[in-house]
Structure formats: C-alpha cells, structure tokens
Amino acid sequence: MGSVTRTVIDEIAVEVRRNARRKTRIGLVFDPAGHLILDVPFQATAADIKSAVVEHKRWIHHRLRVLKDEMRDQPISSVVEDGALIGFLGESLRLAVTDGSGRAKIERVGNRLNIRLPEGRDLAALVRRWYRTQAADVFSGLLVRSAQLPWVDGVPAWRQQFMKSQWGSCSVKGRISLNTHLIQTPVRLIEYVVLHELCHLKHMNHSPRFYGLLQKHMPDWDMRRRELRKYIPVLLRG
Numbered sequence: 001m002g003s004v005t006r007t008v009i010d011e012i013a014v015e016v017r018r019n020a021r022r023k024t025r026i027g028l029v030f031d032p033a034g035h036l037i038l039d040v041p042f043q044a045t046a047a048d049i050k051s052a053v054v055e056h057k058r059w060i061h062h063r064l065r066v067l068k069d070e071m072r073d074q075p076i077s078s079v080v081e082d083g084a085l086i087g088f089l090g091e092s093l094r095l096a097v098t099d100g101s102g103r104a105k106i107e108r109v110g111n112r113l114n115i116r117l118p119e120g121r122d123l124a125a126l127v128r129r130w131y132r133t134q135a136a137d138v139f140s141g142l143l144v145r146s147a148q149l150p151w152v153d154g155v156p157a158w159r160q161q162f163m164k165s166q167w168g169s170c171s172v173k174g175r176i177s178l179n180t181h182l183i184q185t186p187v188r189l190i191e192y193v194v195l196h197e198l199c200h201l202k203h204m205n206h207s208p209r210f211y212g213l214l215q216k217h218m219p220d221w222d223m224r225r226r227e228l229r230k231y232i233p234v235l236l237r238g
C-alpha cells in the first residue's frame with residue numbers, strides 16, 4: 001500500500017503514509033491510539049508535508065487535548081487484581097477473586113466477575129481468556145447477522161486478536177480482523193466497527209462510496225465512531 005515513516009514536525013509526532021492512490025491532497029487523521037497519521041501522495045515533498053501540519057496546527061493541538069482529557073476520565077482500573085473494575089460491553093465489572101484449587105473458574109453475576117484462581121495461575125491472562133470467549137460470542141453473532149447484507153456473501157472469514165492501534169481491519173482477501181478489546185465497549189460500538197469492516201468487502205478504501213454505504217446502513221455511524229474514542233486507553237493498555 002505504500003511506505004510509512006515516523007517523524008516530528010513542529011514538535012508534533014506524525015506518521016507519514018505514502019499512498020499511491022492519493023493524487024493531490026494530504027489527509028490528516030488520528031488513529032484509535034491517538035497517533036496523527038498523514039496520508040500523502042507519492043510526489044509530495046517534505047515542504048508540502050510540513051505545511052499541511054502547520055496549516056492544521058490548531059486543530060491538531062485541539063484533538064490532542066481532547067484525547068488526553070478523555071483518557072483522564074477513564075474509570076476502569078489499569079491493574080487487574082482483586083477488587084479492580086474491568087470494562088465489559090460498556091459497563092464495569094468488579095473482580096472478586098478467591099484462591100482455589102483445581103480448575104480456574106470465571107462466572108459473571110450481575111456486575112461482579114467471580115474468579116476462582118488456582119495457585120500459580122495468572123489473573124490477567126485468565127481475564128484476557130475470558131474476554132476472548134465473550135468476544136467470540138458477540139462478534140460471531142454480529143457477523144452471522146451481517147450475512148443478510150446484500151453485498152455480503154455468507155458469513156465472512158474473520159478472526160479476533162488483541163491489537164494496540166486499531167479496532168478492526170479488513171485484508172485484501174476480505175478477511176476481517178476484530179480487536180478483542182472491543183468487548184469492553186458497548187455493543188452499538190462493536191456493531192459500528194463490524195459494519196465498517198464489512199463495507200470494506202465492497203469498497204477497499206475510505207472513498208465517498210464507502211462512507212455512502214456505511215451511512216445507508218448505519219445513519220449514526222459517525223456518532224458511534226466518536227464515542228469509540230473514549231475507549232482509546234483500553235487499546236493503549238495493549
């Protein structure tokens with residue numbers, strides 16, 4: 001798709017993506033992890049890139065401030081331990097850990113997640129495994145439903161993984177990857193990410209036609225996209 005370089009312009013860290021499809025304009029976006037990405041045509045010079053950043057400096061600084069504030073508001077614990085709050089489908093669950101022998105066990109009771117932790121087992125790893133199972137249920141349910149969309153031919157090939165910089169992606173072969181961390185966000189936001197990736201099965205880009213398709217099937221997609229930003233700290237935790 002092109003080359004990626006990281007650089008600093010006017011004390012702002014940027015990632016420059018050279019893109020053959022881009023003809024003239026330089027595009028600026030923040031990825032879910034809060035990195036500023038510049039989509040740049042192949043023939044753009046260093047001066048062109050610098051002036052794009054300088055021209056949008058106010059906007060960039062505003063966005064960086066907003067992202068920082070949003071992170072500060074995160075109620076979720078950063079350490080997984082007994083009594084900690086962890087995110088699940090937009091709610092918080094309190095971990096209640098008991099030592100035990102035999103098999104590890106996790107059971108959700110209301111807003112508590114009861115965990116029996118055998119000696120020597122890693123709690124964080126156990127919680128991640130639980131997230132994976134829950135995510136598998138929710139993701140596959142949404143993808144099965146998506147097979148009704150006119151351009152989707154059967155349930156698409158997909159997988160989940162913990163990712164640090166994106167909520168989802170779609171390969172050129174049409175294989176969808178979803179970030180397991182999504183299971184911490186409300187279902188409506190997961191629906192948005194799933195639909196976004198499904199729209200890539202028809203349009204392998206972010207063209208107006210891509211957004212047209214998204215808009216048609218989810219008129220409030222942009223609101224959901226913005227809501228998802230609140231969960232960026234979840235991604236950064238890795």
Ligand SMILES: [Zn+2]
Nearest residue numbers: 196200205206
């Ligand atoms: Zn996309």
